[in-house]
Amino acid sequence: xxxxxxxxxxxxxxxxxxxxxxxxxxxxxxxxxxxxxxxxxxxxxxxxxxxxxxxxxxxxxxxxxxxxxxxxxxxxxxxxxxxxxxxxxxxxxxxxxxxxxxxxxxxxxxxxxxxxxxxxxxxxxxxxxxxxxxxxxxxxxxxxxxxxxxxxxxxxxxxxxxxxxxxxxxxxxxxxxxxxxxxxxxxxxxxxxxxxxxxxxxxxxxxxxxxxxxxxxxxxxxxxxxxxxxxxxxxxxxxxxxxxxxxxxxxxxxxxxxxxxxxxxxxxxxxxxxxxxxxxxxxxxxxxxxxxxxxxxxxxxxxxxxxxxxxxxxxxxxxxxxxxxxxxxxxxxxxxxxxxxxxxxxxxxxxx
Amino acid sequence: xxxxxxxxxxxxxxxxxxxxxxxxxxxxxxxxxxxxxxxxxxxxxxxxxxxxxxxxxxxxxxxxxxxxxxxxxxxxxxxxxxxxxxxxxxxxxxxxxxxxxxxxxxxxxxxxxxxxxxxxxxxxxxxxxxxxxxxxxxxxxxxxxxxxxxxxxxxxxxxxxxxxxxxxxxxxxxxxxxxxxxxxxxxxxxxxxxxxxxxxxxxxxxxxxxxxxxxxxxxxxxxxxxxxxxxxxxx
Numbered sequence: 001x002x003x004x005x006x007x008x009x010x011x012x013x014x015x016x017x018x019x020x021x022x023x024x025x026x027x028x029x030x031x032x033x034x035x036x037x038x039x040x041x042x043x044x045x046x047x048x049x050x051x052x053x054x055x056x057x058x059x060x061x062x063x064x065x066x067x068x069x070x071x072x073x074x075x076x077x078x079x080x081x082x083x084x085x086x087x088x089x090x091x092x093x094x095x096x097x098x099x100x101x102x103x104x105x106x107x108x109x110x111x112x113x114x115x116x117x118x119x120x121x122x123x124x125x126x127x128x129x130x131x132x133x134x135x136x137x138x139x140x141x142x143x144x145x146x147x148x149x150x151x152x153x154x155x156x157x158x159x160x161x162x163x164x165x166x167x168x169x170x171x172x173x174x175x176x177x178x179x180x181x182x183x184x185x186x187x188x189x190x191x192x193x194x195x196x197x198x199x200x201x202x203x204x205x206x207x208x209x210x211x212x213x214x215x216x217x218x219x220x221x222x223x224x225x226x227x228x229x230x231x232x233x234x235x236x237x238x239x240x241x242x243x244x245x246x247x248x249x250x251x252x253x254x255x256x257x258x259x260x261x262x263x264x265x266x267x268x269x270x271x272x273x274x275x276x277x278x279x280x281x282x283x284x285x286x287x288x289x290x291x292x293x294x295x296x297x298x299x300x301x302x303x304x305x306x307x308x309x310x311x312x313x314x315x316x317x318x319x320x321x322x323x324x325x326x327x328x329x330x331x332x333x334x335x336x337x338x339x340x341x342x343x344x345x346x347x348x349x350x351x352x
Numbered sequence: 353x354x355x356x357x358x359x360x361x362x363x364x365x366x367x368x369x370x371x372x373x374x375x376x377x378x379x380x381x382x383x384x385x386x387x388x389x390x391x392x393x394x395x396x397x398x399x400x401x402x403x404x405x406x407x408x409x410x411x412x413x414x415x416x417x418x419x420x421x422x423x424x425x426x427x428x429x430x431x432x433x434x435x436x437x438x439x440x441x442x443x444x445x446x447x448x449x450x451x452x453x454x455x456x457x458x459x460x461x462x463x464x465x466x467x468x469x470x471x472x473x474x475x476x477x478x479x480x481x482x483x484x485x486x487x488x489x490x491x492x493x494x495x496x497x498x499x500x501x502x503x504x505x506x507x508x509x510x511x512x513x514x515x516x517x518x519x520x521x522x523x524x525x526x527x528x529x530x531x532x533x534x535x536x537x538x539x540x541x542x543x544x545x546x547x548x549x550x551x552x553x554x555x556x557x558x559x560x561x562x563x564x565x566x567x568x569x570x571x572x573x574x575x576x577x578x579x580x581x582x583x584x585x586x587x
Contacts, residue, residue: 223456226452226453229444230445230453230456233442233443234442234443236404236436236440237436238453239404239423239424240402240424240433240434240440241425241454241456242425242426242428242429242456242457243425244423245425
């Protein structure tokens with residue numbers, strides 16, 4: 001009789017700590033690096049300029065990862081496939097954009113208006129190309145395996161990844177290819193509290209925000225969100241509701257491919273180099289971002305992309321580039337420990 | 353011309369012939385029931401009609417139009433909706449979201465039908481914001497029927513609405529089925545437990561191993577000694 005209440009009082013604080021960690025643990029873990037280096041900055045410089053500079057660059061890079069991550073998360077959310085080829089679709093996007101510079105005659109000498117119109121055209125054509133490519137991959141590679149065990153399309157995805165990488169290798173060779181720095185991306189446009197904002201930063205964020213907005217609006221207005229959720233939960237019941245499951249899946253791949261293409265162009269403009277292997281790294285990072293945000297959740301993927309961009313920048317500049325992959329994937333492991341469903345993921349995803 | 357005319361359909365799962373030439377008719381306004389034991393082809397017949405398992409041979413005509421090769425998402429637009437085997441509610445969605453999906457293909461305002469479903473199944477109104485996966489089997493059955501009604505069907509296909517329910521709930525479900533029919537919806541019903549099904553329907557078909565063994569008025573089937581022995585608990 002007496003033991004029970006003692007037990008309760010003993011374990012209550014522990015349980016409270018447990019639930020606190022469950023809820024906020026991930027956020028605490030994510031805050032460790034910026035807070036630590038922020039304090040460091042304040043001690044040595046007396047201001048937060050260096051950290052601010054890291055975060056701005058991090059958000060710009062993260063915007064690219066966010067666009068790629070959306071494609072992972074949408075596809076996983078509907079057919080529970082980790083589409084390993086997605087990073088390579090992004091790489092093809094960069095290559096197509098680079099090729100189109102020549103087609104449209106865009107050089108560093110092109111005037112501002114010509115550049116704006118030209119780049120917009122490059123963006124549209126690139127998005128069309130990668131969107132179609134992604135739809136084609138689904139049609140040829142994954143749809144015939146719709147009823148097969150999940151491992152089959154997964155291996156097909158790895159196969160498509162190799163295939164696209166080799167296309168890239170044949171296209172531009174095995175080394176990094178320099179891309180004309182059309183927008184003079186490192187030029188500082190303005191400075192806020194000592195933090196330089198470059199053209200590249202503005203481009204990355206100004207292109208990503210409307211694209212994500214358009215994508216989410218399209219998904220909602222076309223009721224694709226409903227169709228996607230229904231298809232994910234029970235494809236057969238979805239068909240009985242009047243949902244065309246094949247079209248819904250194709251549209252999902254189209255949307256993912258279109259955003260990966262846009263990311264490819266932004267990457268080419270921002271990094272000013274492209275190579276056949278960029279999709280592999282980008283794919284891993286974007287997939288980590290999607291998992292961090294809560295796989296299947298579009299907003300989570302964007303959030304995860306931005307956060308990972310920041311982690312990478314802080315790590316690159318403060319810890320050392322050779323440590324960045326270690327830190328990024330250590331974060332992935334910590335996420336899985338503290339909140340397996342990710343930042344914005346449904347708690348009960350696997351319950352159904 | 354009957355509303356639904358199924359003639360000599362053969363449906364396969366892989367190489368297994370599940371339906372070996374089934375023919376049946378449903379007149380407008382009727383309740384027709386298919387009875388038979390496990391594996392007789394009852395569910396497969398409904399799946400063939402709604403397009404989920406299209407027949408390899410034979411024809412299915414709905415209001416004179418051939419629908420044997422029409423995909424399910426188009427069949428529901430023609431006016432046939434189904435409460436499928438195993439209910440297949442969207443588990444991680446709320447009751448209202450499930451009902452909304454039932455009306456997915458409708459462009460008009462369907463709030464009236466939502467009210468109608470809630471009138472037929474007051475329990476669903478109480479659980480409106482609850483996730484389907486957290487509800488009991490009986491509640492999910494109501495939801496599956498309600499969801500099928502949201503499509504405003506002329507012909508409603510019900511697959512084993514009494515499956516796994518307590519006897520008192522079975523009675524309630526069948527009262528509701530009769531009510532839905534009275535409100536003007538034609539119903540084709542599949543049941544293993546044939547007592548209620550034959551009570552609520554006007555005609556019945558007895559299926560055995562993928563073929564129609566017997567067809568008659570439901571009242572006659574209930575008096576048939578063979579049917580009694582096989583499907584009415586020995587009567």
